[in-house]
Each structure stands twice: as structure tokens, then as C-alpha cells.
Amino acid sequence: MSFHLCSSPSSLLHDPHPLCNLLSVHPKSTPRSFFSSYNPNSAPFHSRNLLQVSHVSVQEAIPQETHSEKPTLDATSPSARSKSYVWVNPKSPRASQLRRKSYDSRYSSLVKLAESLDACAANEADVCDVITGFGGKLFEQDAVVTLNNMTNPETAPLVLNNLLETLKPSREVILYNVTMKIFRKSKDLEKSEKLFDEMLQRGVKPDNATFTTLISCARQCGLPKRAVEWFEKMPSFGCEPDNVTLAAMIDAYGRAGNVEMALSLYDRARTEKWRIDPVTFSTLIRIYGYSGNYDGCLNIYEEMKSLGVKPNLVIYNRLLDSMGKAKRPWQAKIIHKDLLSNGFEPNWSTYAALIRAYGRARYGDDALVIYREMKEKGMDLTVILYNTLLSMCADIGYVDEAFEIFQDMKSCGTCDPDSWTFSSLITVYSCSGRVSEAEAALLQMRKAGFEPTLFVLTSLIQCYGKAKQVDDVVRTFDQVLELGITPDDRFCGCLLNVMTQTPKEEVGKLIGCVEKAKPKLGLVVKMLVEEENYEEGVFKKEASELIDSIGSDVKKAFLNCLIDLCVNLNKLEKACEILQLGLELDIYTGLQSKSATQWSLHLKSLSLGAALTALHVWMNDLSEVALTSGEEFPPLLGINTGHGKHKYSDKGLAAVFESHLKELNAPFHEAPDKVGWFLTTSVAAKAWLESRRSSAEVSA
Numbered sequence: 001m002s003f004h005l006c007s008s009p010s011s012l013l014h015d016p017h018p019l020c021n022l023l024s025v026h027p028k029s030t031p032r033s034f035f036s037s038y039n040p041n042s043a044p045f046h047s048r049n050l051l052q053v054s055h056v057s058v059q060e061a062i063p064q065e066t067h068s069e070k071p072t073l074d075a076t077s078p079s080a081r082s083k084s085y086v087w088v089n090p091k092s093p094r095a096s097q098l099r100r101k102s103y104d105s106r107y108s109s110l111v112k113l114a115e116s117l118d119a120c121a122a123n124e125a126d127v128c129d130v131i132t133g134f135g136g137k138l139f140e141q142d143a144v145v146t147l148n149n150m151t152n153p154e155t156a157p158l159v160l161n162n163l164l165e166t167l168k169p170s171r172e173v174i175l176y177n178v179t180m181k182i183f184r185k186s187k188d189l190e191k192s193e194k195l196f197d198e199m200l201q202r203g204v205k206p207d208n209a210t211f212t213t214l215i216s217c218a219r220q221c222g223l224p225k226r227a228v229e230w231f232e233k234m235p236s237f238g239c240e241p242d243n244v245t246l247a248a249m250i251d252a253y254g255r256a257g258n259v260e261m262a263l264s265l266y267d268r269a270r271t272e273k274w275r276i277d278p279v280t281f282s283t284l285i286r287i288y289g290y291s292g293n294y295d296g297c298l299n300i301y302e303e304m305k306s307l308g309v310k311p312n313l314v315i316y317n318r319l320l321d322s323m324g325k326a327k328r329p330w331q332a333k334i335i336h337k338d339l340l341s342n343g344f345e346p347n348w349s350t351y352a353a354l355i356r357a358y359g360r361a362r363y364g365d366d367a368l369v370i371y372r373e374m375k376e377k378g379m380d381l382t383v384i385l386y387n388t389l390l391s392m393c394a395d396i397g398y399v400d401e402a403f404e405i406f407q408d409m410k411s412c413g414t415c416d417p418d419s420w421t422f423s424s425l426i427t428v429y430s431c432s433g434r435v436s437e438a439e440a441a442l443l444q445m446r447k448a449g450f451e452p453t454l455f456v457l458t459s460l461i462q463c464y465g466k467a468k469q470v471d472d473v474v475r476t477f478d479q480v481l482e483l484g485i486t487p488d489d490r491f492c493g494c495l496l497n498v499m500t501q502t503p504k505e506e507v508g509k510l511i512g513c514v515e516k517a518k519p520k521l522g523l524v525v526k527m528l529v530e531e532e533n534y535e536e537g538v539f540k541k542e543a544s545e546l547i548d549s550i551g552s553d554v555k556k557a558f559l560n561c562l563i564d565l566c567v568n569l570n571k572l573e574k575a576c577e578i579l580q581l582g583l584e585l586d587i588y589t590g591l592q593s594k595s596a597t598q599w600s601l602h603l604k605s606l607s608l609g610a611a612l613t614a615l616h617v618w619m620n621d622l623s624e625v626a627l628t629s630g631e632e633f634p635p636l637l638g639i640n641t642g643h644g645k646h647k648y649s650d651k652g653l654a655a656v657f658e659s660h661l662k663e664l665n666a667p668f669h670e671a672p673d674k675v676g677w678f679l680t681t682s683v684a685a686k687a688w689l690e691s692r693r694s695s696a697e698v699s700a
Contacts, residue, residue, distance in 0.1 A: 109134070110142055114149035122154040127162055140169045147178040153191055156182040160195075172202070177209045184217040189226060192217050208239050215248060224255035243274040250276065254283040262287060270303075278304075278312045285318045294326035301335075310342070317349045324357030329366065332357040348379055355381075359388040364396045371405070383415040390424035394431065402428040419450045426456050430463030435472075438463045454485050458494045465498030470506045473498055477513045487517040489554045493561065496521065500564040500609070520546045521558075528565055528574060540577055547585060555587050556605070564609030575613040592618065597634050604642035604676075608656055615639070615657075623689045633682035639668055643676035 113134055120126045131138070138146075143163040150156055160179045169175060176199050183192040192214055199206060211234050218227035231249050234241055241249070247269055254262035266284060269276055281304050288296030301319055304311055311319075316339045323332040336354060339346065346354075351374045358367035371389055374381065386409045393402035406425050409417060422445035429438035438460060442452060452460075457480050464472040477495070480487060487495075495517060499510050507529055515522030524546050527539050543562070547555055559582045566575035582588040591614055593600045601618045603611040625631045639661075641653040654676050661668050667684035671677040680688075 106136075106142075107145065109136075110145045111149050114146045117146070117155055117159050118150055118152040120155060122152075122158060124158055124162070127155060127158040131159070131162055131166075138163070138167065140167055140171070143167055143169065143175055144178055147175060148181065150182050151185055153183050153186045153188050157191075157195065172204045173199070173207050173210065176204060177207070177213055180210065180213045180217070184213055184220060187217070187221050189214075189217050189221045189223060206237055206239070208234075208242065208245070211237075211239055211241070212245050215245065215252065219248065219252055219255075224252045227252035228256050228258065243269075243272065247274045247276045247280055251280040251283040254280075254287045259287050259291065276307075276309070278309060278315060281309065281311070282315045282318055285315060285322065289318065289322035289325065292325075294322055294328065297322040298331070313339070313344050313347060313350070316344065317347075317353050320350065320353035320357060324353055324360055327361050329357050329361040329363045333366070348374075351379060352382075352385055355385050355388055359392040362392055362396050364392060364398055364401075367392055368398075368401060375408070380412060380414040381409075383409075383418055383421065386415065387418070387420045387424060390421060390428070394424045394427040397428075397431065399428050399432050399434070417444075417448060419445070419453065422448070422450060423453060423456050423459070426463075427459040430459040430466075433463060433466035435463055435467050435469065451483070454480065454488065454491060457485070458491045461491075461498060462494050465494075465501050468502070470502055470509050474509055474513060477517070481516070489518075489550045492518045492521055492550075493554050493557050496525070496558065496561040496565070499525070500561055500568060504569065520549060524562070525565070528562070528569065528571060539574065540581060543578060543581055544585075547581070547587070555585075556582070559587060560607035560610045563613055564607050567609035567612060572613070572616065575609065576617060579610065579613050579617060588614075595634065598636040598638055599634055600638045600640055602640045603653060603657075604640060606653075608653065611641070611653060611657070612660065615660075619689070622685065623693065626686050626689050627693060633685060635682055637668075637680050637682065637685050638671075639678040641676050641678070 113130070116130045117127060120130050147156070147159065147163075150159065156179050160175055163169070163175060164172060176195060180192050180195055183189070183195065196206065196210065196214065199210070211230055214230045215227045218224070218230060227249070231241065231245070231252065246265060250262050250265045250269065253259075253265065262283070266276075268274075281300055284300045285297045288294070288300065297319060301311065301315070304315070316335060319335050320332050323329070323335065332354060336346075336350075339350065351370055354370045355367055355374075358364075358370065367389060371381075386405060389405050390402055393399070393405065402425060406417070406421070409415065409421065422441055425441045426438050426445070429435075429441060442456065442460065445452060445456070457476055461473050461476050464470075464476065473495075480491070492514070495510065495514050499507055499514070502510060511522060511525055511529065514525050520542070524539075524542050527534060527542065547558065550558060559578055563575045563578050566572070566578065579588065583591070588606075588610075591602055593602065599622075601614065603614060606614060622633075622637070626633065639657065641657050643652070643654060654670070657678065658670060661678060665688070667680045667688050668678035669680065671679045
């Protein structure tokens with residue numbers, strides 16, 4: 001009676017004990033043979049510990065007990081004595097002989113044979129010499145062990161062919177599968193696919209293990225589309241993928257771009273409770289991140305934790321990157337803490353993701369902490385990371401920090417400043433009015449081979465405007481035209497902003513620039529500045545056409561600057577007209593709110609001139625309500641200026657308004673428990689409004 005090595009094509013690589021159910025063993029036999037627990041996927045050390053018998057041939061039958069009852073043996077009988085164990089001194093010559101006969105020794109010999117085959121020349125003669133010189137007959141299971149311990153993809157096909165010819169194995173597919181594992185170790189999908197074709201030519205039918213090996217090889221080679229192709233070939237060969245393969249395909253489909261299939265398999269995995277590895281979870285996080293579903297990224301992370309799957313550093317880095325794209329720096333901080341508490345050491349990718357997350361969200365202090373930690377650990381930053389930090393500093397007014405980062409970048413030796421670098425640096429200096437530093441940075445930019453962009457020249461005009469250097473503003477504007485650059489809405493908005501900071505006597509110098517940059521804006525500005533009288537409604541019509549002609553991202557900035565210009569020129573009526581236009585066009589929204597207990601004016605999004613104009617209009621409305629219509633005020637009235645300050649100024653709107661309200665003798669006082677709020681009671685407000693009207697009547 002003959003016993004085969006496997007009963008099914010996939011058993012060798014899929015069952016934990018592939019052969020134990022296939023070899024019939026005597027109930028009272030000696031300890032299990034090596035083959036009853038062999039798994040080519042397991043490490044040689046574990047397999048070797050199970051070796052107990054000299055050998056088991058696939059051609060030889062293993063005797064079975066045919067009696068239902070076991071005879072009781074007397075200890076004194078010859079049979080019992082023949083079954084008894086004899087202790088052998090391990091130092092005696094006999095022990096050495098027994099050891100050599102044991103399969104433990106044979107396994108070691110097969111490992112050495114594999115090493116010799118790895119080391120020999122890749123030709124048939126040398127391979128044949130090594131196998132012939134083994135010193136004993138090789139069996140089918142010996143071939144499996146030998147191939148499973150090989151690593152050389154050049155000699156492996158020659159060894160396989162030799163063993164197939166000499167052994168004539170009953171299950172050729174197993175030897176092919178183990179040979180494919182050698183190609184997988186060396187990440188050589190091409191050789192694996194070539195071997196698959198040879199299998200078919202020899203009439204060998206592939207099994208589940210064949211496809212699993214090919215799929216995993218394609219994944220390791222970074223070829224997810226090839227993995228998908230092999231997976232989709234399985235049904236045509238009568239192979240049904242198991243849960244392990246299906247779980248791996250979530251990753252392959254995700255990497256191949258078939259998001260729908262990946263998520264469909266993942267839904268099935270959750271329902272059927274497949275075991276999913278961290279690599280697949282990482283791919284799912286990447287899928288959700290690329291699609292902008294950042295809540296999905298966090299849900300995957302929470303599911304991992306609930307299933308007891310420990311995230312690896314790649315997963316943490318992916319999550320940090322996703323939270324950076326989502327502009328959720330607070331969640332990036334939580335994930336970073338989880339990473340550290342779970343014993344992981346942040347690597348370069350971790351720090352880069354944190355700088356991007358904090359930098360984009362303008363978490364200046366947190367970003368600088370990460371930057372300095374990287375420098376302490378000797379990690380180099382890329383030009384993109386340096387630029388992210390410099391752009392952040394420009395946006396939040398960190399002038400000294402920006403200079404420190406720029407100096408470090410120049411001296412690091414790993415990257416050079418580019419156009420974006422200089423643009424950010426010039427912006428930092430320009431917004432703080434540091435003319436000499438901005439001009440020096442522009443000079444460095446040109447020496448480095450970069451011509452100033454419109455963004456840079458816009459920043460420079462802003463810098464000269466802050467410094468009240470109007471002639472330099474005009475010179476820079478002329479330079480823009482000489483370079484053939486067409487001014488955009490932001491550039492025109494910057495010119496308009498400079499006009500709000502320019503002394504009245506010099507505003508005329510800038511009108512020509514504005515007219516050349518944007519004729520419609522020039523017309524509106526001239527109507528504000530000049531003393532000509534226009535028909536009623538003409539100014540509002542021109543201003544409305546101007547606002548309709550610009551991008552939505554700059555509409556509020558244009559209106560704020562136009563109102564500021566009106567306030568500076570003491571043209572309050574025109575300022576109120578522009579404010580009304582902004583309200584009608586829904587550019588200014590939510591300026592007023594009313595409840596049963598409080599009426600409020602919200603000024604946080606307005607410039608100083610626009611805020612003062614809104615206050616003027618609101619107080620007139622309150623006077624109308626209190627003194628004409630007779631409508632009752634609620635218990636409280638409030639003005640919300642916000643509690644922040646301008647990034648390049650020591651003063652915020654709240655500080656300016658506190659001073660202005662005192663000048664008006666208004667009864668509004670800053671609330672001690674609500675920063676940026678000025679409150680008063682209805683009684684005090686009515687009394688003040690009444691006194692204002694009386695004063696106005698006396699003056700008249």
C-alpha cells in the first residue's frame with residue numbers, strides 16, 4: 001500500500017500540518033515523523049525540532065494497527081523487552097552512529113545540500129555533481145526540504161529540473177510551488193511567471209498555493225495590477241481563494257486603483273471576520289486618504305485597535321499624513337502621542353508628516369518643536385519641508401524664526417533655496433516692514449538665478465507701502481510691467497491696501513498705477529479721491545461692477561480696503577454705501593444677531609475702517625429703534641471684535657475699539673469673562689443714545 005505526500009493541491013502550503021492527516025500512523029507508534037508536521041512556509045529551526053525518525057519514503061507503506069483491542073504486554077515477555085528503551089551514553093561511538101542515522105542529522109544534511117546548490121555555478125553539470133555527491137538516496141520530501149532552504153534564483157530552476165527527472169515525484173506541483181518561493185524571496189516575478197508557463201507545458205495543474213505565491217510575489221515586487229491579474233485567473237484553473245488570499249487582495253486592489261473592489265472585499269472581511277494584516281490596513285487608510293475621506297482613515301485606525309491589530313510605523317505615518325491633508329493638527333497630535341506611547345521611535349517620514357500637518361494648519365510652535373527635534377537627531381530636511389516652515393512663518397509673522405530656518409537651509413549642504421524659499425522669506429520681511437532685509441533677500445534670489453515672480457513683487461510693494469516709501473512702490477510697479485507680468489486681482493488688492501496706508505497728499509501718485517493695473521478699480525478710486533460730484537447711484541453702480549469682475553476670494557478684501565480709504569479721506573457716506581453694497585451682495589454676512597436677551601454686532605472679519613463704519617451704521621439703527629419706533633431693547637447689547645491681533649501688529653481690533661468707544665463716551669465695557677466682547681445694558685444704551693441726539697440738536 002502506497003501513501004502520497006498530499007491529498008489536495010493546496011494542502012502543503014495552506015494547512016498548518018499538511019501531511020499529518022495523510023500518513024496513517026500506528027496508534028502506539030514512535031513519536032510523529034518530521035513529515036507529519038512539515039510546512040514549507042515555516043522556519044527550518046521549527047521543523048528540525050520535530051524530526052524523530054530516520055526517514056519515511058513516499059513509496060513505502062506505513063504499517064497500521066488492524067486490531068480494535070491492543071494486547072497487554074507483560075514487562076517480562078520477550079516482546080516487551082524488545083520494545084523497551086535503552087539508554088546510550090551520548091559520548092559513546094554508538095551514540096554518534098545513531099545521531100547520524102536520525103532525521104535530525106538528515107535535515108541538517110539537506111540544509112547543507114541547499115547551501116551547496118546556492119553556491120554552485122548555474123549550469124546543469126555543476127548542479128548534477130552537487131546532487132550526486134549528496135551521499136544518499138533522495139526522496140520526494142527531501143526535494144521539498146532542499147528547495148525550501150534554497151535562496152539562489154539562478155540555480156533553483158536547474159535543481160528543480162534535475163529533481164523532477166531523477167525522482168519522478170507523484171506531486172510535481174509541490175516542487176514547483178517551493179521553487180516559486182525562491183523567486184519570491186528574491187522578488188523576481190518574471191522568473192515566477194516563466195516557471196508557471198513551464199508547469200502548464202509539462203501538464204502540471206497549478207493549485208491554490210501556486211496562485212498565492214504568485215500573488216504575494218507580485219505584491220512584494222510592488223506590482224499590484226499583476227497580483228490582481230493572477231488572482232482573477234484562479235477560477236479558470238478551478239482554484240478557490242481562501243480568506244488569507246482574499247484579505248491580501250484588499251491591499252492589491254487598493255494599490256492597483258480599484259478602490260470599489262478593495263472596499264467591497266473589506267466589507268466582506270468585516271462580515272466574515274477575516275484576519276487582515278497591518279499592510280492591508282495601511283492600504284485602506286491610503287485609499288480613504290486619497291479620496292479625501294479622512295473620517296474613514298480614523299475609522300480604520302479605531303477598527304484596528306478594536307480587533308487587537310497593532311499599528312506599525314507605516315500606518316502611523318499614513319494617518320499623520322492624512323490628518324495633515326485634512327488640516328486637523330489636533331488629531332495629528334493625538335496620533336503622535338499614541339505612536340510614542342506604543343513604543344515606536346519616530347522616523348524621518350513621521351517628522352515630515354508632522355511638519356506638513358502643523359505647517360499647513362499654522363500651528364507654529366508645534367511645527368518648530370518638530371523641526372528642532374529633527375535637527376537634534378541629525379535628520380536632513382528637504383527643500384519642501386524648509387519651504388513649508390518658511391511659508392508658515394510668513395503667514396503667522398514669525399520673522400526671527402524664518403531667518404533662523406533660512407540660515408540653516410543655506411548651511412545644511414543637502415538642499416538649496418528655490419524660488420518658493422525666497423518668496424516666503426521676502427513675504428516675512430515685507431509684512432513686517434523690514435525694507436532692507438526684503439531687498440537683500442531679493443538680491444540673493446536674483447544671484448541664485450531666480451527672477452522675482454508676481455507674488456514676490458506684490459510682497460515688495462506691500463513692504464514699501466508699510467514703510468511709506470511711495471516712490472519705491474511706483475518703481476516696483478513699473479518693474480512689473482517691464483517684466484511683461486500681468487497684474488492679477490491680488491496684486492491690485494495689494495496696491496489698494498497700500499493706498500489705505502499712504503498719506504493723503506501722496507495718494508495721487510498711486511492712482512496712475514491702479515488705473516494701469518485695473519481700469520475699473522482706477523475709476524472707482526478716482527471717484528473716491530477726487531472732489532467731483534456724481535449723480536446719485538453712479539458710484540454704487542461702478543463699485544458693484546468692479547466687485548462683479550474680481551474673484552470671490554478677494555471680494556471682501558477689496559471692499560475692506562475701499563471702506564478704509566473712505567474713512568481715511570473722511571468720506572463716511574461713501575463708506576456706508578460700500579458697506580451696504582457688501583451686505584446686498586452677501587459678501588458681509590452675519591454682522592448682526594438678535595435674541596430675546598441680547599442684540600449683537602459682529603466685527604471679527606472686518607478691517608478697522610469697515611468695523612468703524614459698521615459700528616456707525618449699527619448705532620444709527622439703535623437710535624432709530626430706541627427713539628423713533630419705540631421698540632424695546634433686550635437686557636444686553638454687545639459688540640464682538642474677536643480676541644486675536646494682526647499677525648504683524650501688536651494691536652488687535654479689540655484694543656483699537658476699546659479706545660474708540662472711550663472717545664465716543666459709549667457705555668460699552670469689555671466683558672471680563674468673554675474676551676473680545678464689549679457689553680452694555682439696555683438702560684445705559686438708551687441713556688447714551690438720548691444724550692447723543694441732544695448733543696447733535698444743540699450743535700445744529
